[in-house]
Amino acid sequence: MLRPADRTFATSTDADRWLMRKRIEIEEGRWLDPAEGRTTVRDWSARWLAAVAPQLKHKTQATYRSLINSRINPALDDRELSSLRPITITEWVAAMRIEGLSASRIRQAYRVLSRFMASAVGNDSIPQTPCRGVRLPRMPQTEPHIVTPQEASGIVRAAEKPHDLLIALLAFAGLRVGEAFALRRSDVDVAGGFLPVDENLAEANGTLVFDTPKSYQKRLLRLAPSLAKRLGAYLEELPGGEDALLFTTPAGKPLRYNQWRKAYFDPCRLGGRPRRRDASRPPGLARDVGRRPVWRHDRRTPTWALERKRHHPALRQAGRRP
Numbered sequence: 269m270l271r272p273a274d275r276t277f278a279t280s281t282d283a284d285r286w287l288m289r290k291r292i293e294i295e296e297g298r299w300l301d302p303a304e305g306r307t308t309v310r311d312w313s314a315r316w317l318a319a320v321a322p323q324l325k326h327k328t329q330a331t332y333r334s335l336i337n338s339r340i341n342p343a344l345d346d347r348e349l350s351s352l353r354p355i356t357i358t359e360w361v362a363a364m365r366i367e368g369l370s371a372s373r374i375r376q377a378y379r380v381l382s383r384f385m386a387s388a389v390g391n392d393s394i395p396q397t398p399c400r401g402v403r404l405p406r407m408p409q410t411e412p413h414i415v416t417p418q419e420a421s422g423i424v425r426a427a428e429k430p431h432d433l434l435i436a437l438l439a440f441a442g443l444r445v446g447e448a449f450a451l452r453r454s455d456v457d458v459a460g461g462f463l464p465v466d467e468n469l470a471e472a473n474g475t476l477v478f479d480t481p482k483s484y485q486k487r488l489l490r491l492a493p494s495l496a497k498r499l500g501a502y503l504e505e506l507p508g509g510e511d512a513l514l515f516t517t518p519a520g521k522p523l524r525y526n527q528w529r530k531a532y533f534d535p536c537r538l539g540g541r542p543r544r545r546d547a548s549r550p551p552g553l554a555r556d557v558g559r560r561p562v563w564r565h566d567r568r569t570p571t572w573a574l575e576r577k578r579h580h581p582a583l584r585q586a587g588r589r590p
Contacts, residue, residue: 305350330472
């Protein structure tokens with residue numbers, strides 16, 4: 269198939285040299301169709317996201333889509349893939365910094381752009397990615413607060429029922445908060461003292477979604493006898509069938525993390541009881557008390573340093589998301 273050159277030449281010698289280089293590229297398998305490089309960022313990002321979405325969790329899909337629609341496309345949507353250079357991406361990052369966007373959000377947006385540009389390289393649309401050599405803003409360094417077992421026990425004692433049991437599972441069984449919110453009656457093996465973890469409750473763009481645990485890894489947790497006993501007593505009073513959620517709102521709806529944290533967890537961190545609220549006031553509007561804890565598995569999972577050999581070694585907290 270004959271294709272026109274992508275530029276004109278001053279002399280026939282220059283044209284012959286260009287044609288020779290292209291023939292060598294074709295013979296060596298290095299030639300790229302210029303038409304592929306003229307695909308716009310908007311079109312390629314949509315095609316890439318549609319291709320990878322089935323492999324992603326619902327929340328990750330929503331995050332990628334949000335970053336593409338709010339950060340990448342408004343700045344680069346009509347640009348052709350082949351026209352992007354590292355300086356283009358550096359200027360884009362600088363514009364987000366000037367706008368006052370957080371370092372975390374900037375790095376997330378860059379990560380998504382980098383992934384679908386790498387996909388463009390892998391599909392022979394462009395010879396190399398423009399996402400190279402770009403300096404990103406540093407994440408702010410914060411000193412984590414490791415809650416001791418004594419503090420954890422105090423938080424559990426301060427919490428109102430059944431949230432005291434929920435917090436105990438987070439602190440002493442190693443559950444992530446989304447996994448605890450997704451626990452059902454059928455998940456609990458009280459007699460054996462085991463807790464299978466095979467489901468996670470996440471919030472994506474305001475919608476609650478039941479999905480697989482982080483990293484798609486199912487696991488089996490061993491409960492301390494005292495905790496298994498408390499959980500068994502709670503199940504005897506829990507209404508509903510085998511698929512009933514263990515922990516819900518007063519209306520029986522699945523818990524939302526931010527509302528639960530503000531209404532039930534944060535007030536207990538200083539040893540106080542959660543404040544009673546009016547029935548007309550939605551849960552989660554209690555004032556945030558004290559510093560927010562950092563998280564281990566993801567930023568939404570409070571964990572504590574447990575120096576109890578029969579459970580697991582000291583847990584270190586690191587504030588990062590998946």
